Amino acid sequence: MNEAQAHPITVEVVRNAIVAYADEMANALCKAAYNMMIYEVRDYCCGLIDLQGRMISQNRGGLPIFLADLGIAIEDGVRRWGLDGFAPGDVLIMNHGETCGQHLNNIVIYCPVFHEREIVAFTANRAHWVDIGGARIGFGSSATTEIFAEGIQLRSLKIYEAGKRNETLWQIINDNVRFPEASLGDLRAQIASCQLGARRYGELLARYGRATVEACIARVWDQADLAVRNVVEKIPDGVYSAESFLDNDGRDLEKTLRIKVTVKVSGSTMSIDFSEMNPQTNSPINSGRSGGIAAARVAFKALTSPDLDVNEGCFRSLEVILPEGTLVSARPPAALGLWSIALPTTIDTILKALAPALPDAIPAAHKGDMGGCSFYGVNAESQRFLLMNIFGGGWGGRPHEDGEDASVSVCQGDVRNSPVELQEIRYPFLVENHKLRENSGGVGKYRGGLGVELTYKTLVPCQVNINFERTKLPPWGLHGGGDGGANYAIIHFANGAESKRVLKGTQIPLQAGDRVAFFTAGGGGYGDPNERTPEAIETDLREGFVSTPDAAQ
Numbered sequence: 001m002n003e004a005q006a007h008p009i010t011v012e013v014v015r016n017a018i019v020a021y022a023d024e025m026a027n028a029l030c031k032a033a034y035n036m037m038i039y040e041v042r043d044y045c046c047g048l049i050d051l052q053g054r055m056i057s058q059n060r061g062g063l064p065i066f067l068a069d070l071g072i073a074i075e076d077g078v079r080r081w082g083l084d085g086f087a088p089g090d091v092l093i094m095n096h097g098e099t100c101g102q103h104l105n106n107i108v109i110y111c112p113v114f115h116e117r118e119i120v121a122f123t124a125n126r127a128h129w130v131d132i133g134g135a136r137i138g139f140g141s142s143a144t145t146e147i148f149a150e151g152i153q154l155r156s157l158k159i160y161e162a163g164k165r166n167e168t169l170w171q172i173i174n175d176n177v178r179f180p181e182a183s184l185g186d187l188r189a190q191i192a193s194c195q196l197g198a199r200r201y202g203e204l205l206a207r208y209g210r211a212t213v214e215a216c217i218a219r220v221w222d223q224a225d226l227a228v229r230n231v232v233e234k235i236p237d238g239v240y241s242a243e244s245f246l247d248n249d250g251r252d253l254e255k256t257l258r259i260k261v262t263v264k265v266s267g268s269t270m271s272i273d274f275s276e277m278n279p280q281t282n283s284p285i286n287s288g289r290s291g292g293i294a295a296a297r298v299a300f301k302a303l304t305s306p307d308l309d310v311n312e313g314c315f316r317s318l319e320v321i322l323p324e325g326t327l328v329s330a331r332p333p334a335a336l337g338l339w340s341i342a343l344p345t346t347i348d349t350i351l352k353a354l355a356p357a358l359p360d361a362i363p364a365a366h367k368g369d370m371g372g373c374s375f376y377g378v379n380a381e382s383q384r385f386l387l388m389n390i391f392g393g394g395w396g397g398r399p400h401e402d403g404e405d406a407s408v409s410v411c412q413g414d415v416r417n418s419p420v421e422l423q424e425i426r427y428p429f430l431v432e433n434h435k436l437r438e439n440s441g442g443v444g445k446y447r448g449g450l451g452v453e454l455t456y457k458t459l460v461p462c463q464v465n466i467n468f469e470r471t472k473l474p475p476w477g478l479h480g481g482g483d484g485g486a487n488y489a490i491i492h493f494a495n496g497a498e499s500k501r502v503l504k505g506t507q508i509p510l511q512a513g514d515r516v517a518f519f520t521a522g523g524g525g526y527g528d529p530n531e532r533t534p535e536a537i538e539t540d541l542r543e544g545f546v547s548t549p550d551a552a553q
Contacts, residue, residue, distance in 0.1 A: 005215035014216035034185030061414035089163030096155035101288020123197035138374025140465030142250030221313030229268035242353035249283035280330035284337030292328035364524030367393025369469035377462030394449030397526030403449030444481030444525025451520035481525030
């Protein structure tokens with residue numbers, strides 16, 4: 001690498017340009033998408049990937065659990081087609097379960113980038129389609145036991161070849177999903193996003209030349225790697241372990257699932273070992289290898305470089321030990337429909353393992369699930385509908401302050417819930433309340449954040465999936481702090497039948513007028529509750545965060 005090719009000023013221009021391009025891709029996708037999971041919730045990520053599948057850049061705010069595997073999709077396409085098998089105008093589609101390790105709704109679109117008639121990189125995005133066919137509808141279904149029941153799989157197929165649309169493949173997708181207008185609209189938005197990113201990266205190469213741009217990217221990676229290693233070196237060397245568990249796999253409701261991690265710190269490197277993780281299950285709560293890698297990367301980046309833009313250099317000093325056949329590295333044909341459910345608890349457990357080594361940096365456990373709802377049926381106009389939304393909850397108290405209230409999980413980053421007004425306009429529901437859940441934060445010197453209470457009233461007969469986690473092991477406190485309140489839902493029946501408390505259920509029938517109230521978990525508390533200041537207790541009472549002084553300490 002020629003030092004002159006990576007002049008410090010040029011490095012800074014390239015550093016900011018590649019992130020700006022990923023951000024512009026994200027904005028284009030968000031504005032053009034058809035379903036609320038993309039344009040409101042923002043369940044997607046966009047990035048630039050090199051020819052070896054390494055991450056050049058990712059958009060700010062992209063889902064943290066997508067840190068592991070845009071490159072995996074590219075690597076698969078290169079193996080299938082070879083670098084000489086791509087042409088300008090190609091667009092590929094990918095969601096293959098064995099390769100990507102996620103539920104099939106997470107669709108990857110990627111495009112080759114050419115400069116002076118030579119392939120130089122790829123642009124890619126992943127976005128959550130509202131439907132991909134199969135037996136599952138929406139979030140939360142525990143009904144499937146193998147991937148083939150979960151929808152159509154597409155493995156690095158050219159939806160456009162040299163600029164010409166593959167009409168056969170387009171028709172196959174159209175005929176195998178429940179909401180083709182939304183899914184194909186999202187597909188067009190993803191394609192536009194990738195093509196925009198390819199054009200922008202091509203402009204950068206035309207300005208500085210390929211050698212200079214790639215030298216600058218290598219320097220950006222080296223700088224990220226150095227910054228990360230400097231942080232890891234400050235963690236005391238040692239082997240740290242922690243264990244927790246999930247309630248069950250959604251099918252066998254009596255059997256808990258073990259989450260066990262071992263973290264080894266040695267100098268400037270860290271390894272995260274999942275060898276003692278629960279084996280894969282006969283349910284959709286599994287993920288492929290990308291699940292374990294994503295959990296490790298999210299925890300590692302939160303500890304070492306939370307303010308750095310995401311690129312490959314952020315993870316050079318991390319080793320992930322992940323044998324096949326675990327809950328987060330399932331062998332095919334494992335069902336993957338609930339692939340992300342185990343990841344928040346896995347991340348919490350990694351942090352828990354390091355709490356003795358980093359007492360001033362590790363918070364108490366957060367809400368610990370990927371909470372959300374799916375209502376589906378036919379509306380008054382005889383049209384099929386699917387209402388999906390995600391829920392916030394409490395984050396754990398921290399070494400110097402209370403936990404955040406009503407925030408999505410650590411896996412979801414900057415995603416957001418759908419506006420109440422838009423849900424009521426689009427779907428036959430009334431949202432009767434959406435408020436902070438009193439007394440849900442764990443007590444401590446620093447209180448855990450509050451969960452939320454959210455009540456839906458259905459105006460038509462329909463069905464709902466409910467899939468709450470961490471109800472048996474609520475968000476734990478640290479250093480004397482108390483546990484946060486656990487997740488649950490209550491169904492209130494319009495016909496006067498006794499209300500029903502629900503933790504998990506698939507295709508639960510509802511009648512018009514029934515109400516479903518969701519109560520999400522609060523974060524664990526941090527430190528001795530007796531050390532909470534009178535001023536903080538007074539504020540908690542005044543703001544309605546707690547109902548009595550005893551609930552504040």
